[in-house]
Amino acid sequence: MSTPTKIYLDESEMPTHWYNVVADLPEPPPPPLHPGTHQPATGEDFAALFPKALIEQEMSAERYIDIPGEVLDVYRLWRPSPLFRAHRLEKLLDTPARIYYKYEGVSPAGSHKPNTAVPQVWYNAQEGIRKLTTETGAGQWGSSLAFACAQFGLECEVWQVAASFRAKPYRRTMMEIWGGAVHPSPSGLTEFGKQLLAQDPNHPGSLGIAISEAVGEAVEDPTVRYALGSVLNHVLLHQTIIGEEALLQLAKVGETPDVLVGCTGGGSNFGGLAFPFLREKLAGNMNPTIRCVEPAACPTLTKGEYRYDFGDTAGLTPLMKMHTLGASFIPEPIHAGGLRYHGMAPLVSHIYELGLVEAISIPQTECFEGALQFARTEGIVPAPEPTHAIAAAVREAMACKESGEEKVILTALCGHGHLDLAAYETFLSGKMVDLDLPDSAIQEAMQNVPQIEG
Numbered sequence: 001m002s003t004p005t006k007i008y009l010d011e012s013e014m015p016t017h018w019y020n021v022v023a024d025l026p027e028p029p030p031p032p033l034h035p036g037t038h039q040p041a042t043g044e045d046f047a048a049l050f051p052k053a054l055i056e057q058e059m060s061a062e063r064y065i066d067i068p069g070e071v072l073d074v075y076r077l078w079r080p081s082p083l084f085r086a087h088r089l090e091k092l093l094d095t096p097a098r099i100y101y102k103y104e105g106v107s108p109a110g111s112h113k114p115n116t117a118v119p120q121v122w123y124n125a126q127e128g129i130r131k132l133t134t135e136t137g138a139g140q141w142g143s144s145l146a147f148a149c150a151q152f153g154l155e156c157e158v159w160q161v162a163a164s165f166r167a168k169p170y171r172r173t174m175m176e177i178w179g180g181a182v183h184p185s186p187s188g189l190t191e192f193g194k195q196l197l198a199q200d201p202n203h204p205g206s207l208g209i210a211i212s213e214a215v216g217e218a219v220e221d222p223t224v225r226y227a228l229g230s231v232l233n234h235v236l237l238h239q240t241i242i243g244e245e246a247l248l249q250l251a252k253v254g255e256t257p258d259v260l261v262g263c264t265g266g267g268s269n270f271g272g273l274a275f276p277f278l279r280e281k282l283a284g285n286m287n288p289t290i291r292c293v294e295p296a297a298c299p300t301l302t303k304g305e306y307r308y309d310f311g312d313t314a315g316l317t318p319l320m321k322m323h324t325l326g327a328s329f330i331p332e333p334i335h336a337g338g339l340r341y342h343g344m345a346p347l348v349s350h351i352y353e354l355g356l357v358e359a360i361s362i363p364q365t366e367c368f369e370g371a372l373q374f375a376r377t378e379g380i381v382p383a384p385e386p387t388h389a390i391a392a393a394v395r396e397a398m399a400c401k402e403s404g405e406e407k408v409i410l411t412a413l414c415g416h417g418h419l420d421l422a423a424y425e426t427f428l429s430g431k432m433v434d435l436d437l438p439d440s441a442i443q444e445a446m447q448n449v450p451q452i453e454g
């Protein structure tokens with residue numbers, strides 16, 4: 001009970017490396033494949049999209065990778081981020097569990113995404129790239145990349161999923177404040193976008209479509225590259241600063257987690273928190289249960305198939321072996337826009353297949369009920385995505401109340417919800433419904449997934 005409410009690290013204690021979980025896995029993850037030949041992709045196949053240094057990280061099996069000094073300098077604007085003990089939520093729930101949350105909403109963009117935006121832009125800047133293109137769903141990634149581009153003087157062009165472009169005008173303003181140019185997706189600027197708009201002028205868009213548009217623009221110009229905010233190995237690598245800090249912070253108060261829960265959209269905040277703890281678990285230093293939490297309306301791990309699929313809707317990216325609902329799947333417009341992606345990080349999918357982590361899905365009304373309990377006790381208004389992690393932590397804490405177990409629960413509160421208040425308004429006025437995903441919708445999208453051995 002004597003744990004302080006906030007557990008801080010000094011700037012001087014901030015980790016100076018990222019952790020690559022590939023080095024410690026019992027089996028290496030299956031490689032990405034060239035979309036045409038279906039042979040393992042080489043660095044060349046990614047060269048039009050990403051700078052060399054990031055392609056090396058994508059394929060690396062080195063355990064630790066040094067964080068460049070200029071990246072650490074920008075990280076220091078908000079890192080190390082605080083770890084909180086949720087004393088007041090515990091009291092409300094009347095649970096013997098001890099709940100800790102690592103808060104990433106202290107970053108300029110309000111989420112964990114700048115942890116990877118900053119190094120991605122820095123490596124591109126080192127290789128003389130002029131402009132980055134990207135997609136954004138809820139607007140968190142686009143604003144993080146715009147912020148990072150402003151730090152290193154690159155241009156930034158963002159395709160924002162149309163439904164979110166209309167629903168979240170202030171995210172667009174944030175991107176523009178940091179100098180980004182923003183288009184709704186599908187847009188009239190790309191051939192693929194034009195085709196989709198011809199079919200439906202009010203097309204809601206999807207992350208897969210927006211990725212196709214941003215990738216299509218980047219590959220046409222050698223001074224332009226593309227940046228992805230989740231899913232890929234190098235993105236998860238950069239996010240491990242979260243877990244490395246959390247390990248040090250928990251050690252300061254003499255705790256080790258029994259249960260770690262994290263929300264999974266593409267898998268980056270989850271991987272970022274969980275992988276350093278997985279390393280400790282594999283080394284026999286602790287034994288936490290590690291659990292992914294996804295929306296019931298986009299249940300990639302719990303209902304998707306583990307097979308090779310494209311990362312985007314038009315089929316421009318290399319094929320990745322991952323849990324997928326099918327690249328043509330358009331998820332229901334749930335409020336957690338950042339979790340509306342048809343695939344899951346190949347690394348998270350692989351460790352799930354290996355049985356090293358569990359997965360559950362939770363419907364959105366339960367998530368927002370948890371979010372209100374959290375906001376009314378801990379004060380912070382969570383982004384809609386981490387409400388899934390909070391709801392899972394609440395479930396676990398209530399199970400402890402039943403059993404009397406004093407478990408230590410750790411989660412990432414990966415962003416605040418200050419620009420997502422419309423979702424709360426919908427919930428508070430009783431209009432939020434749970435969107436169930438019929439198996440037929442999954443089967444339909446799976447029919448378009450390429451048939452590939454392995």
Ligand SMILES: *Cc1c(COP(=O)(O)O)cnc(C)c1O
Pocket residue numbers: 111112113138140141229230231263264265266267268269270338339383385386414415416
């Ligand atoms: C983007 C985003 C997510 C989903 O992406 P992951 O890669 O799964 O972390 C979750 N929460 C917030 C706040 C986000 O911005």
